[in-house]
Amino acid sequence: MNIALLLCLLMLLGAVLLLRRSLREARSEQLVERLAEPQTAPQRMKLSRLQRDLLRSGLHMPSWLAVLVLMVWVLAILLALMAGGWLMLLIVLLLLPPVLLRLYMVWQYNRRLQRMISQMPQFLDHVIRSLKSGRTLGDGMLLSMENCQEPLHGAMARTRSAVQRGMPLAEAMEEFAELFEREEFHILAMGVAVNQRYGGNASELLGNLIGMIRDRDRAARQLRALTGETRISALVLGGLPVAMGGYIFLSNPQMLLNMWEQSGGRLVLMVALLMQVIGCYLLWRMMRSIG
Incomplete structure (x- = not known):
């Protein structure tokens, strides 16, 4: 054996x-083929x-x-x-x-997403200052991406690299918004696309977005404060059966072991475990909806 x-x-x-060798050779072949092809705008x-x-x-x-x-x-x-x-x-x-x-x-x-949202007003304010100094929207966005802090800097590194390779800024920002699935990022991507296609006052748009992010953050903090008792109750309800089961197993392990050795007791324990998992999932969804 x-x-x-x-x-x-x-x-x-x-x-x-x-497998590693084949993947390395495949990447080398793809790189050679890409270099042999005519230069076009990078695709998603x-x-x-x-x-x-x-x-x-x-x-x-x-x-x-x-x-x-x-x-x-x-x-x-x-x-x-x-x-x-x-x-x-x-x-x-x-x-x-x-x-x-x-x-x-x-x-x-x-x-990570919550920290990125909290850094967005500072990021957008930097873009607005770049616009007022005479830079274009694309240059201001790239400069702000390079100077922002983590984790927003790391999250936008892929977007910045795509723009530097030739991808339009609007498509790169739309890809970024689709990756992180947040309303603030979708609004920013839509504003960039509209500005680059039709023109307009980008500073006013970004300023309104800053106000919206701060208002949403303030409302979310108030909601968390008002629902704190509900969230603590959900944590107690979810953790109490697990704590009781652990206490019974430590104080009298033979009780649960005897149940596990019998077919009926094993079925009861499996059903209890399944109901505990379902209950924790439902409590988590409720907490997520109000948090």
Whole structure:
């Protein structure tokens, strides 16, 4: 069994190395083909769901680290399969890491997005000062993108690079708004597109956008203050069953183990777990709607 496990790991390592080599050669061929083609305006790149989530959350993982994490995960699955059986394999190693990663990415995206929104008035004010000094809207936007702080600077790095490669500013800003799916960014992208197509007073538009962002932030803070008791109640309702279950397991573990050994008790525990997950999800949606 140990020899078979070692052979599986060696074959996995060889497959990963061959995959990296093929991807590197494919990128080299694409680069050569791109250089041979006539220069045209860059087109939008279609992103996969994972790439989109990584860009939104701002997480960066080198390829070698991703391969290492994948190999450790597969090794842990094989060891769990040999030691603990299919149930621990399915629940602990197949379901838990992806779910935790997804939750962390969602939390990181929401946290990053809130900081970006709070930095938008300063960013737009810098653009307005650039316009009043005689620069065009495109030059003012690029200059503000370079001088803004993180995380807005990192989020707009892809947009700034696209504009410098020749993509129209309106399309680049629209792509940025579609990536982060926020109303403020859509309004900014629409204003840039209208200004570049029909002209107009961009300073007034950006000033109104600054006022709207500050008014929305003020209203959101008041709403969070008024619904603080409701959100705390939701946290208590969601955490109380888990805390009680943990206390019962620590104080009298044989009770739950005896239930798990019986078919009826196992069904009750699985139904309780399912209802707890559904209840936490509904409470989270309610908190999100008022937060």
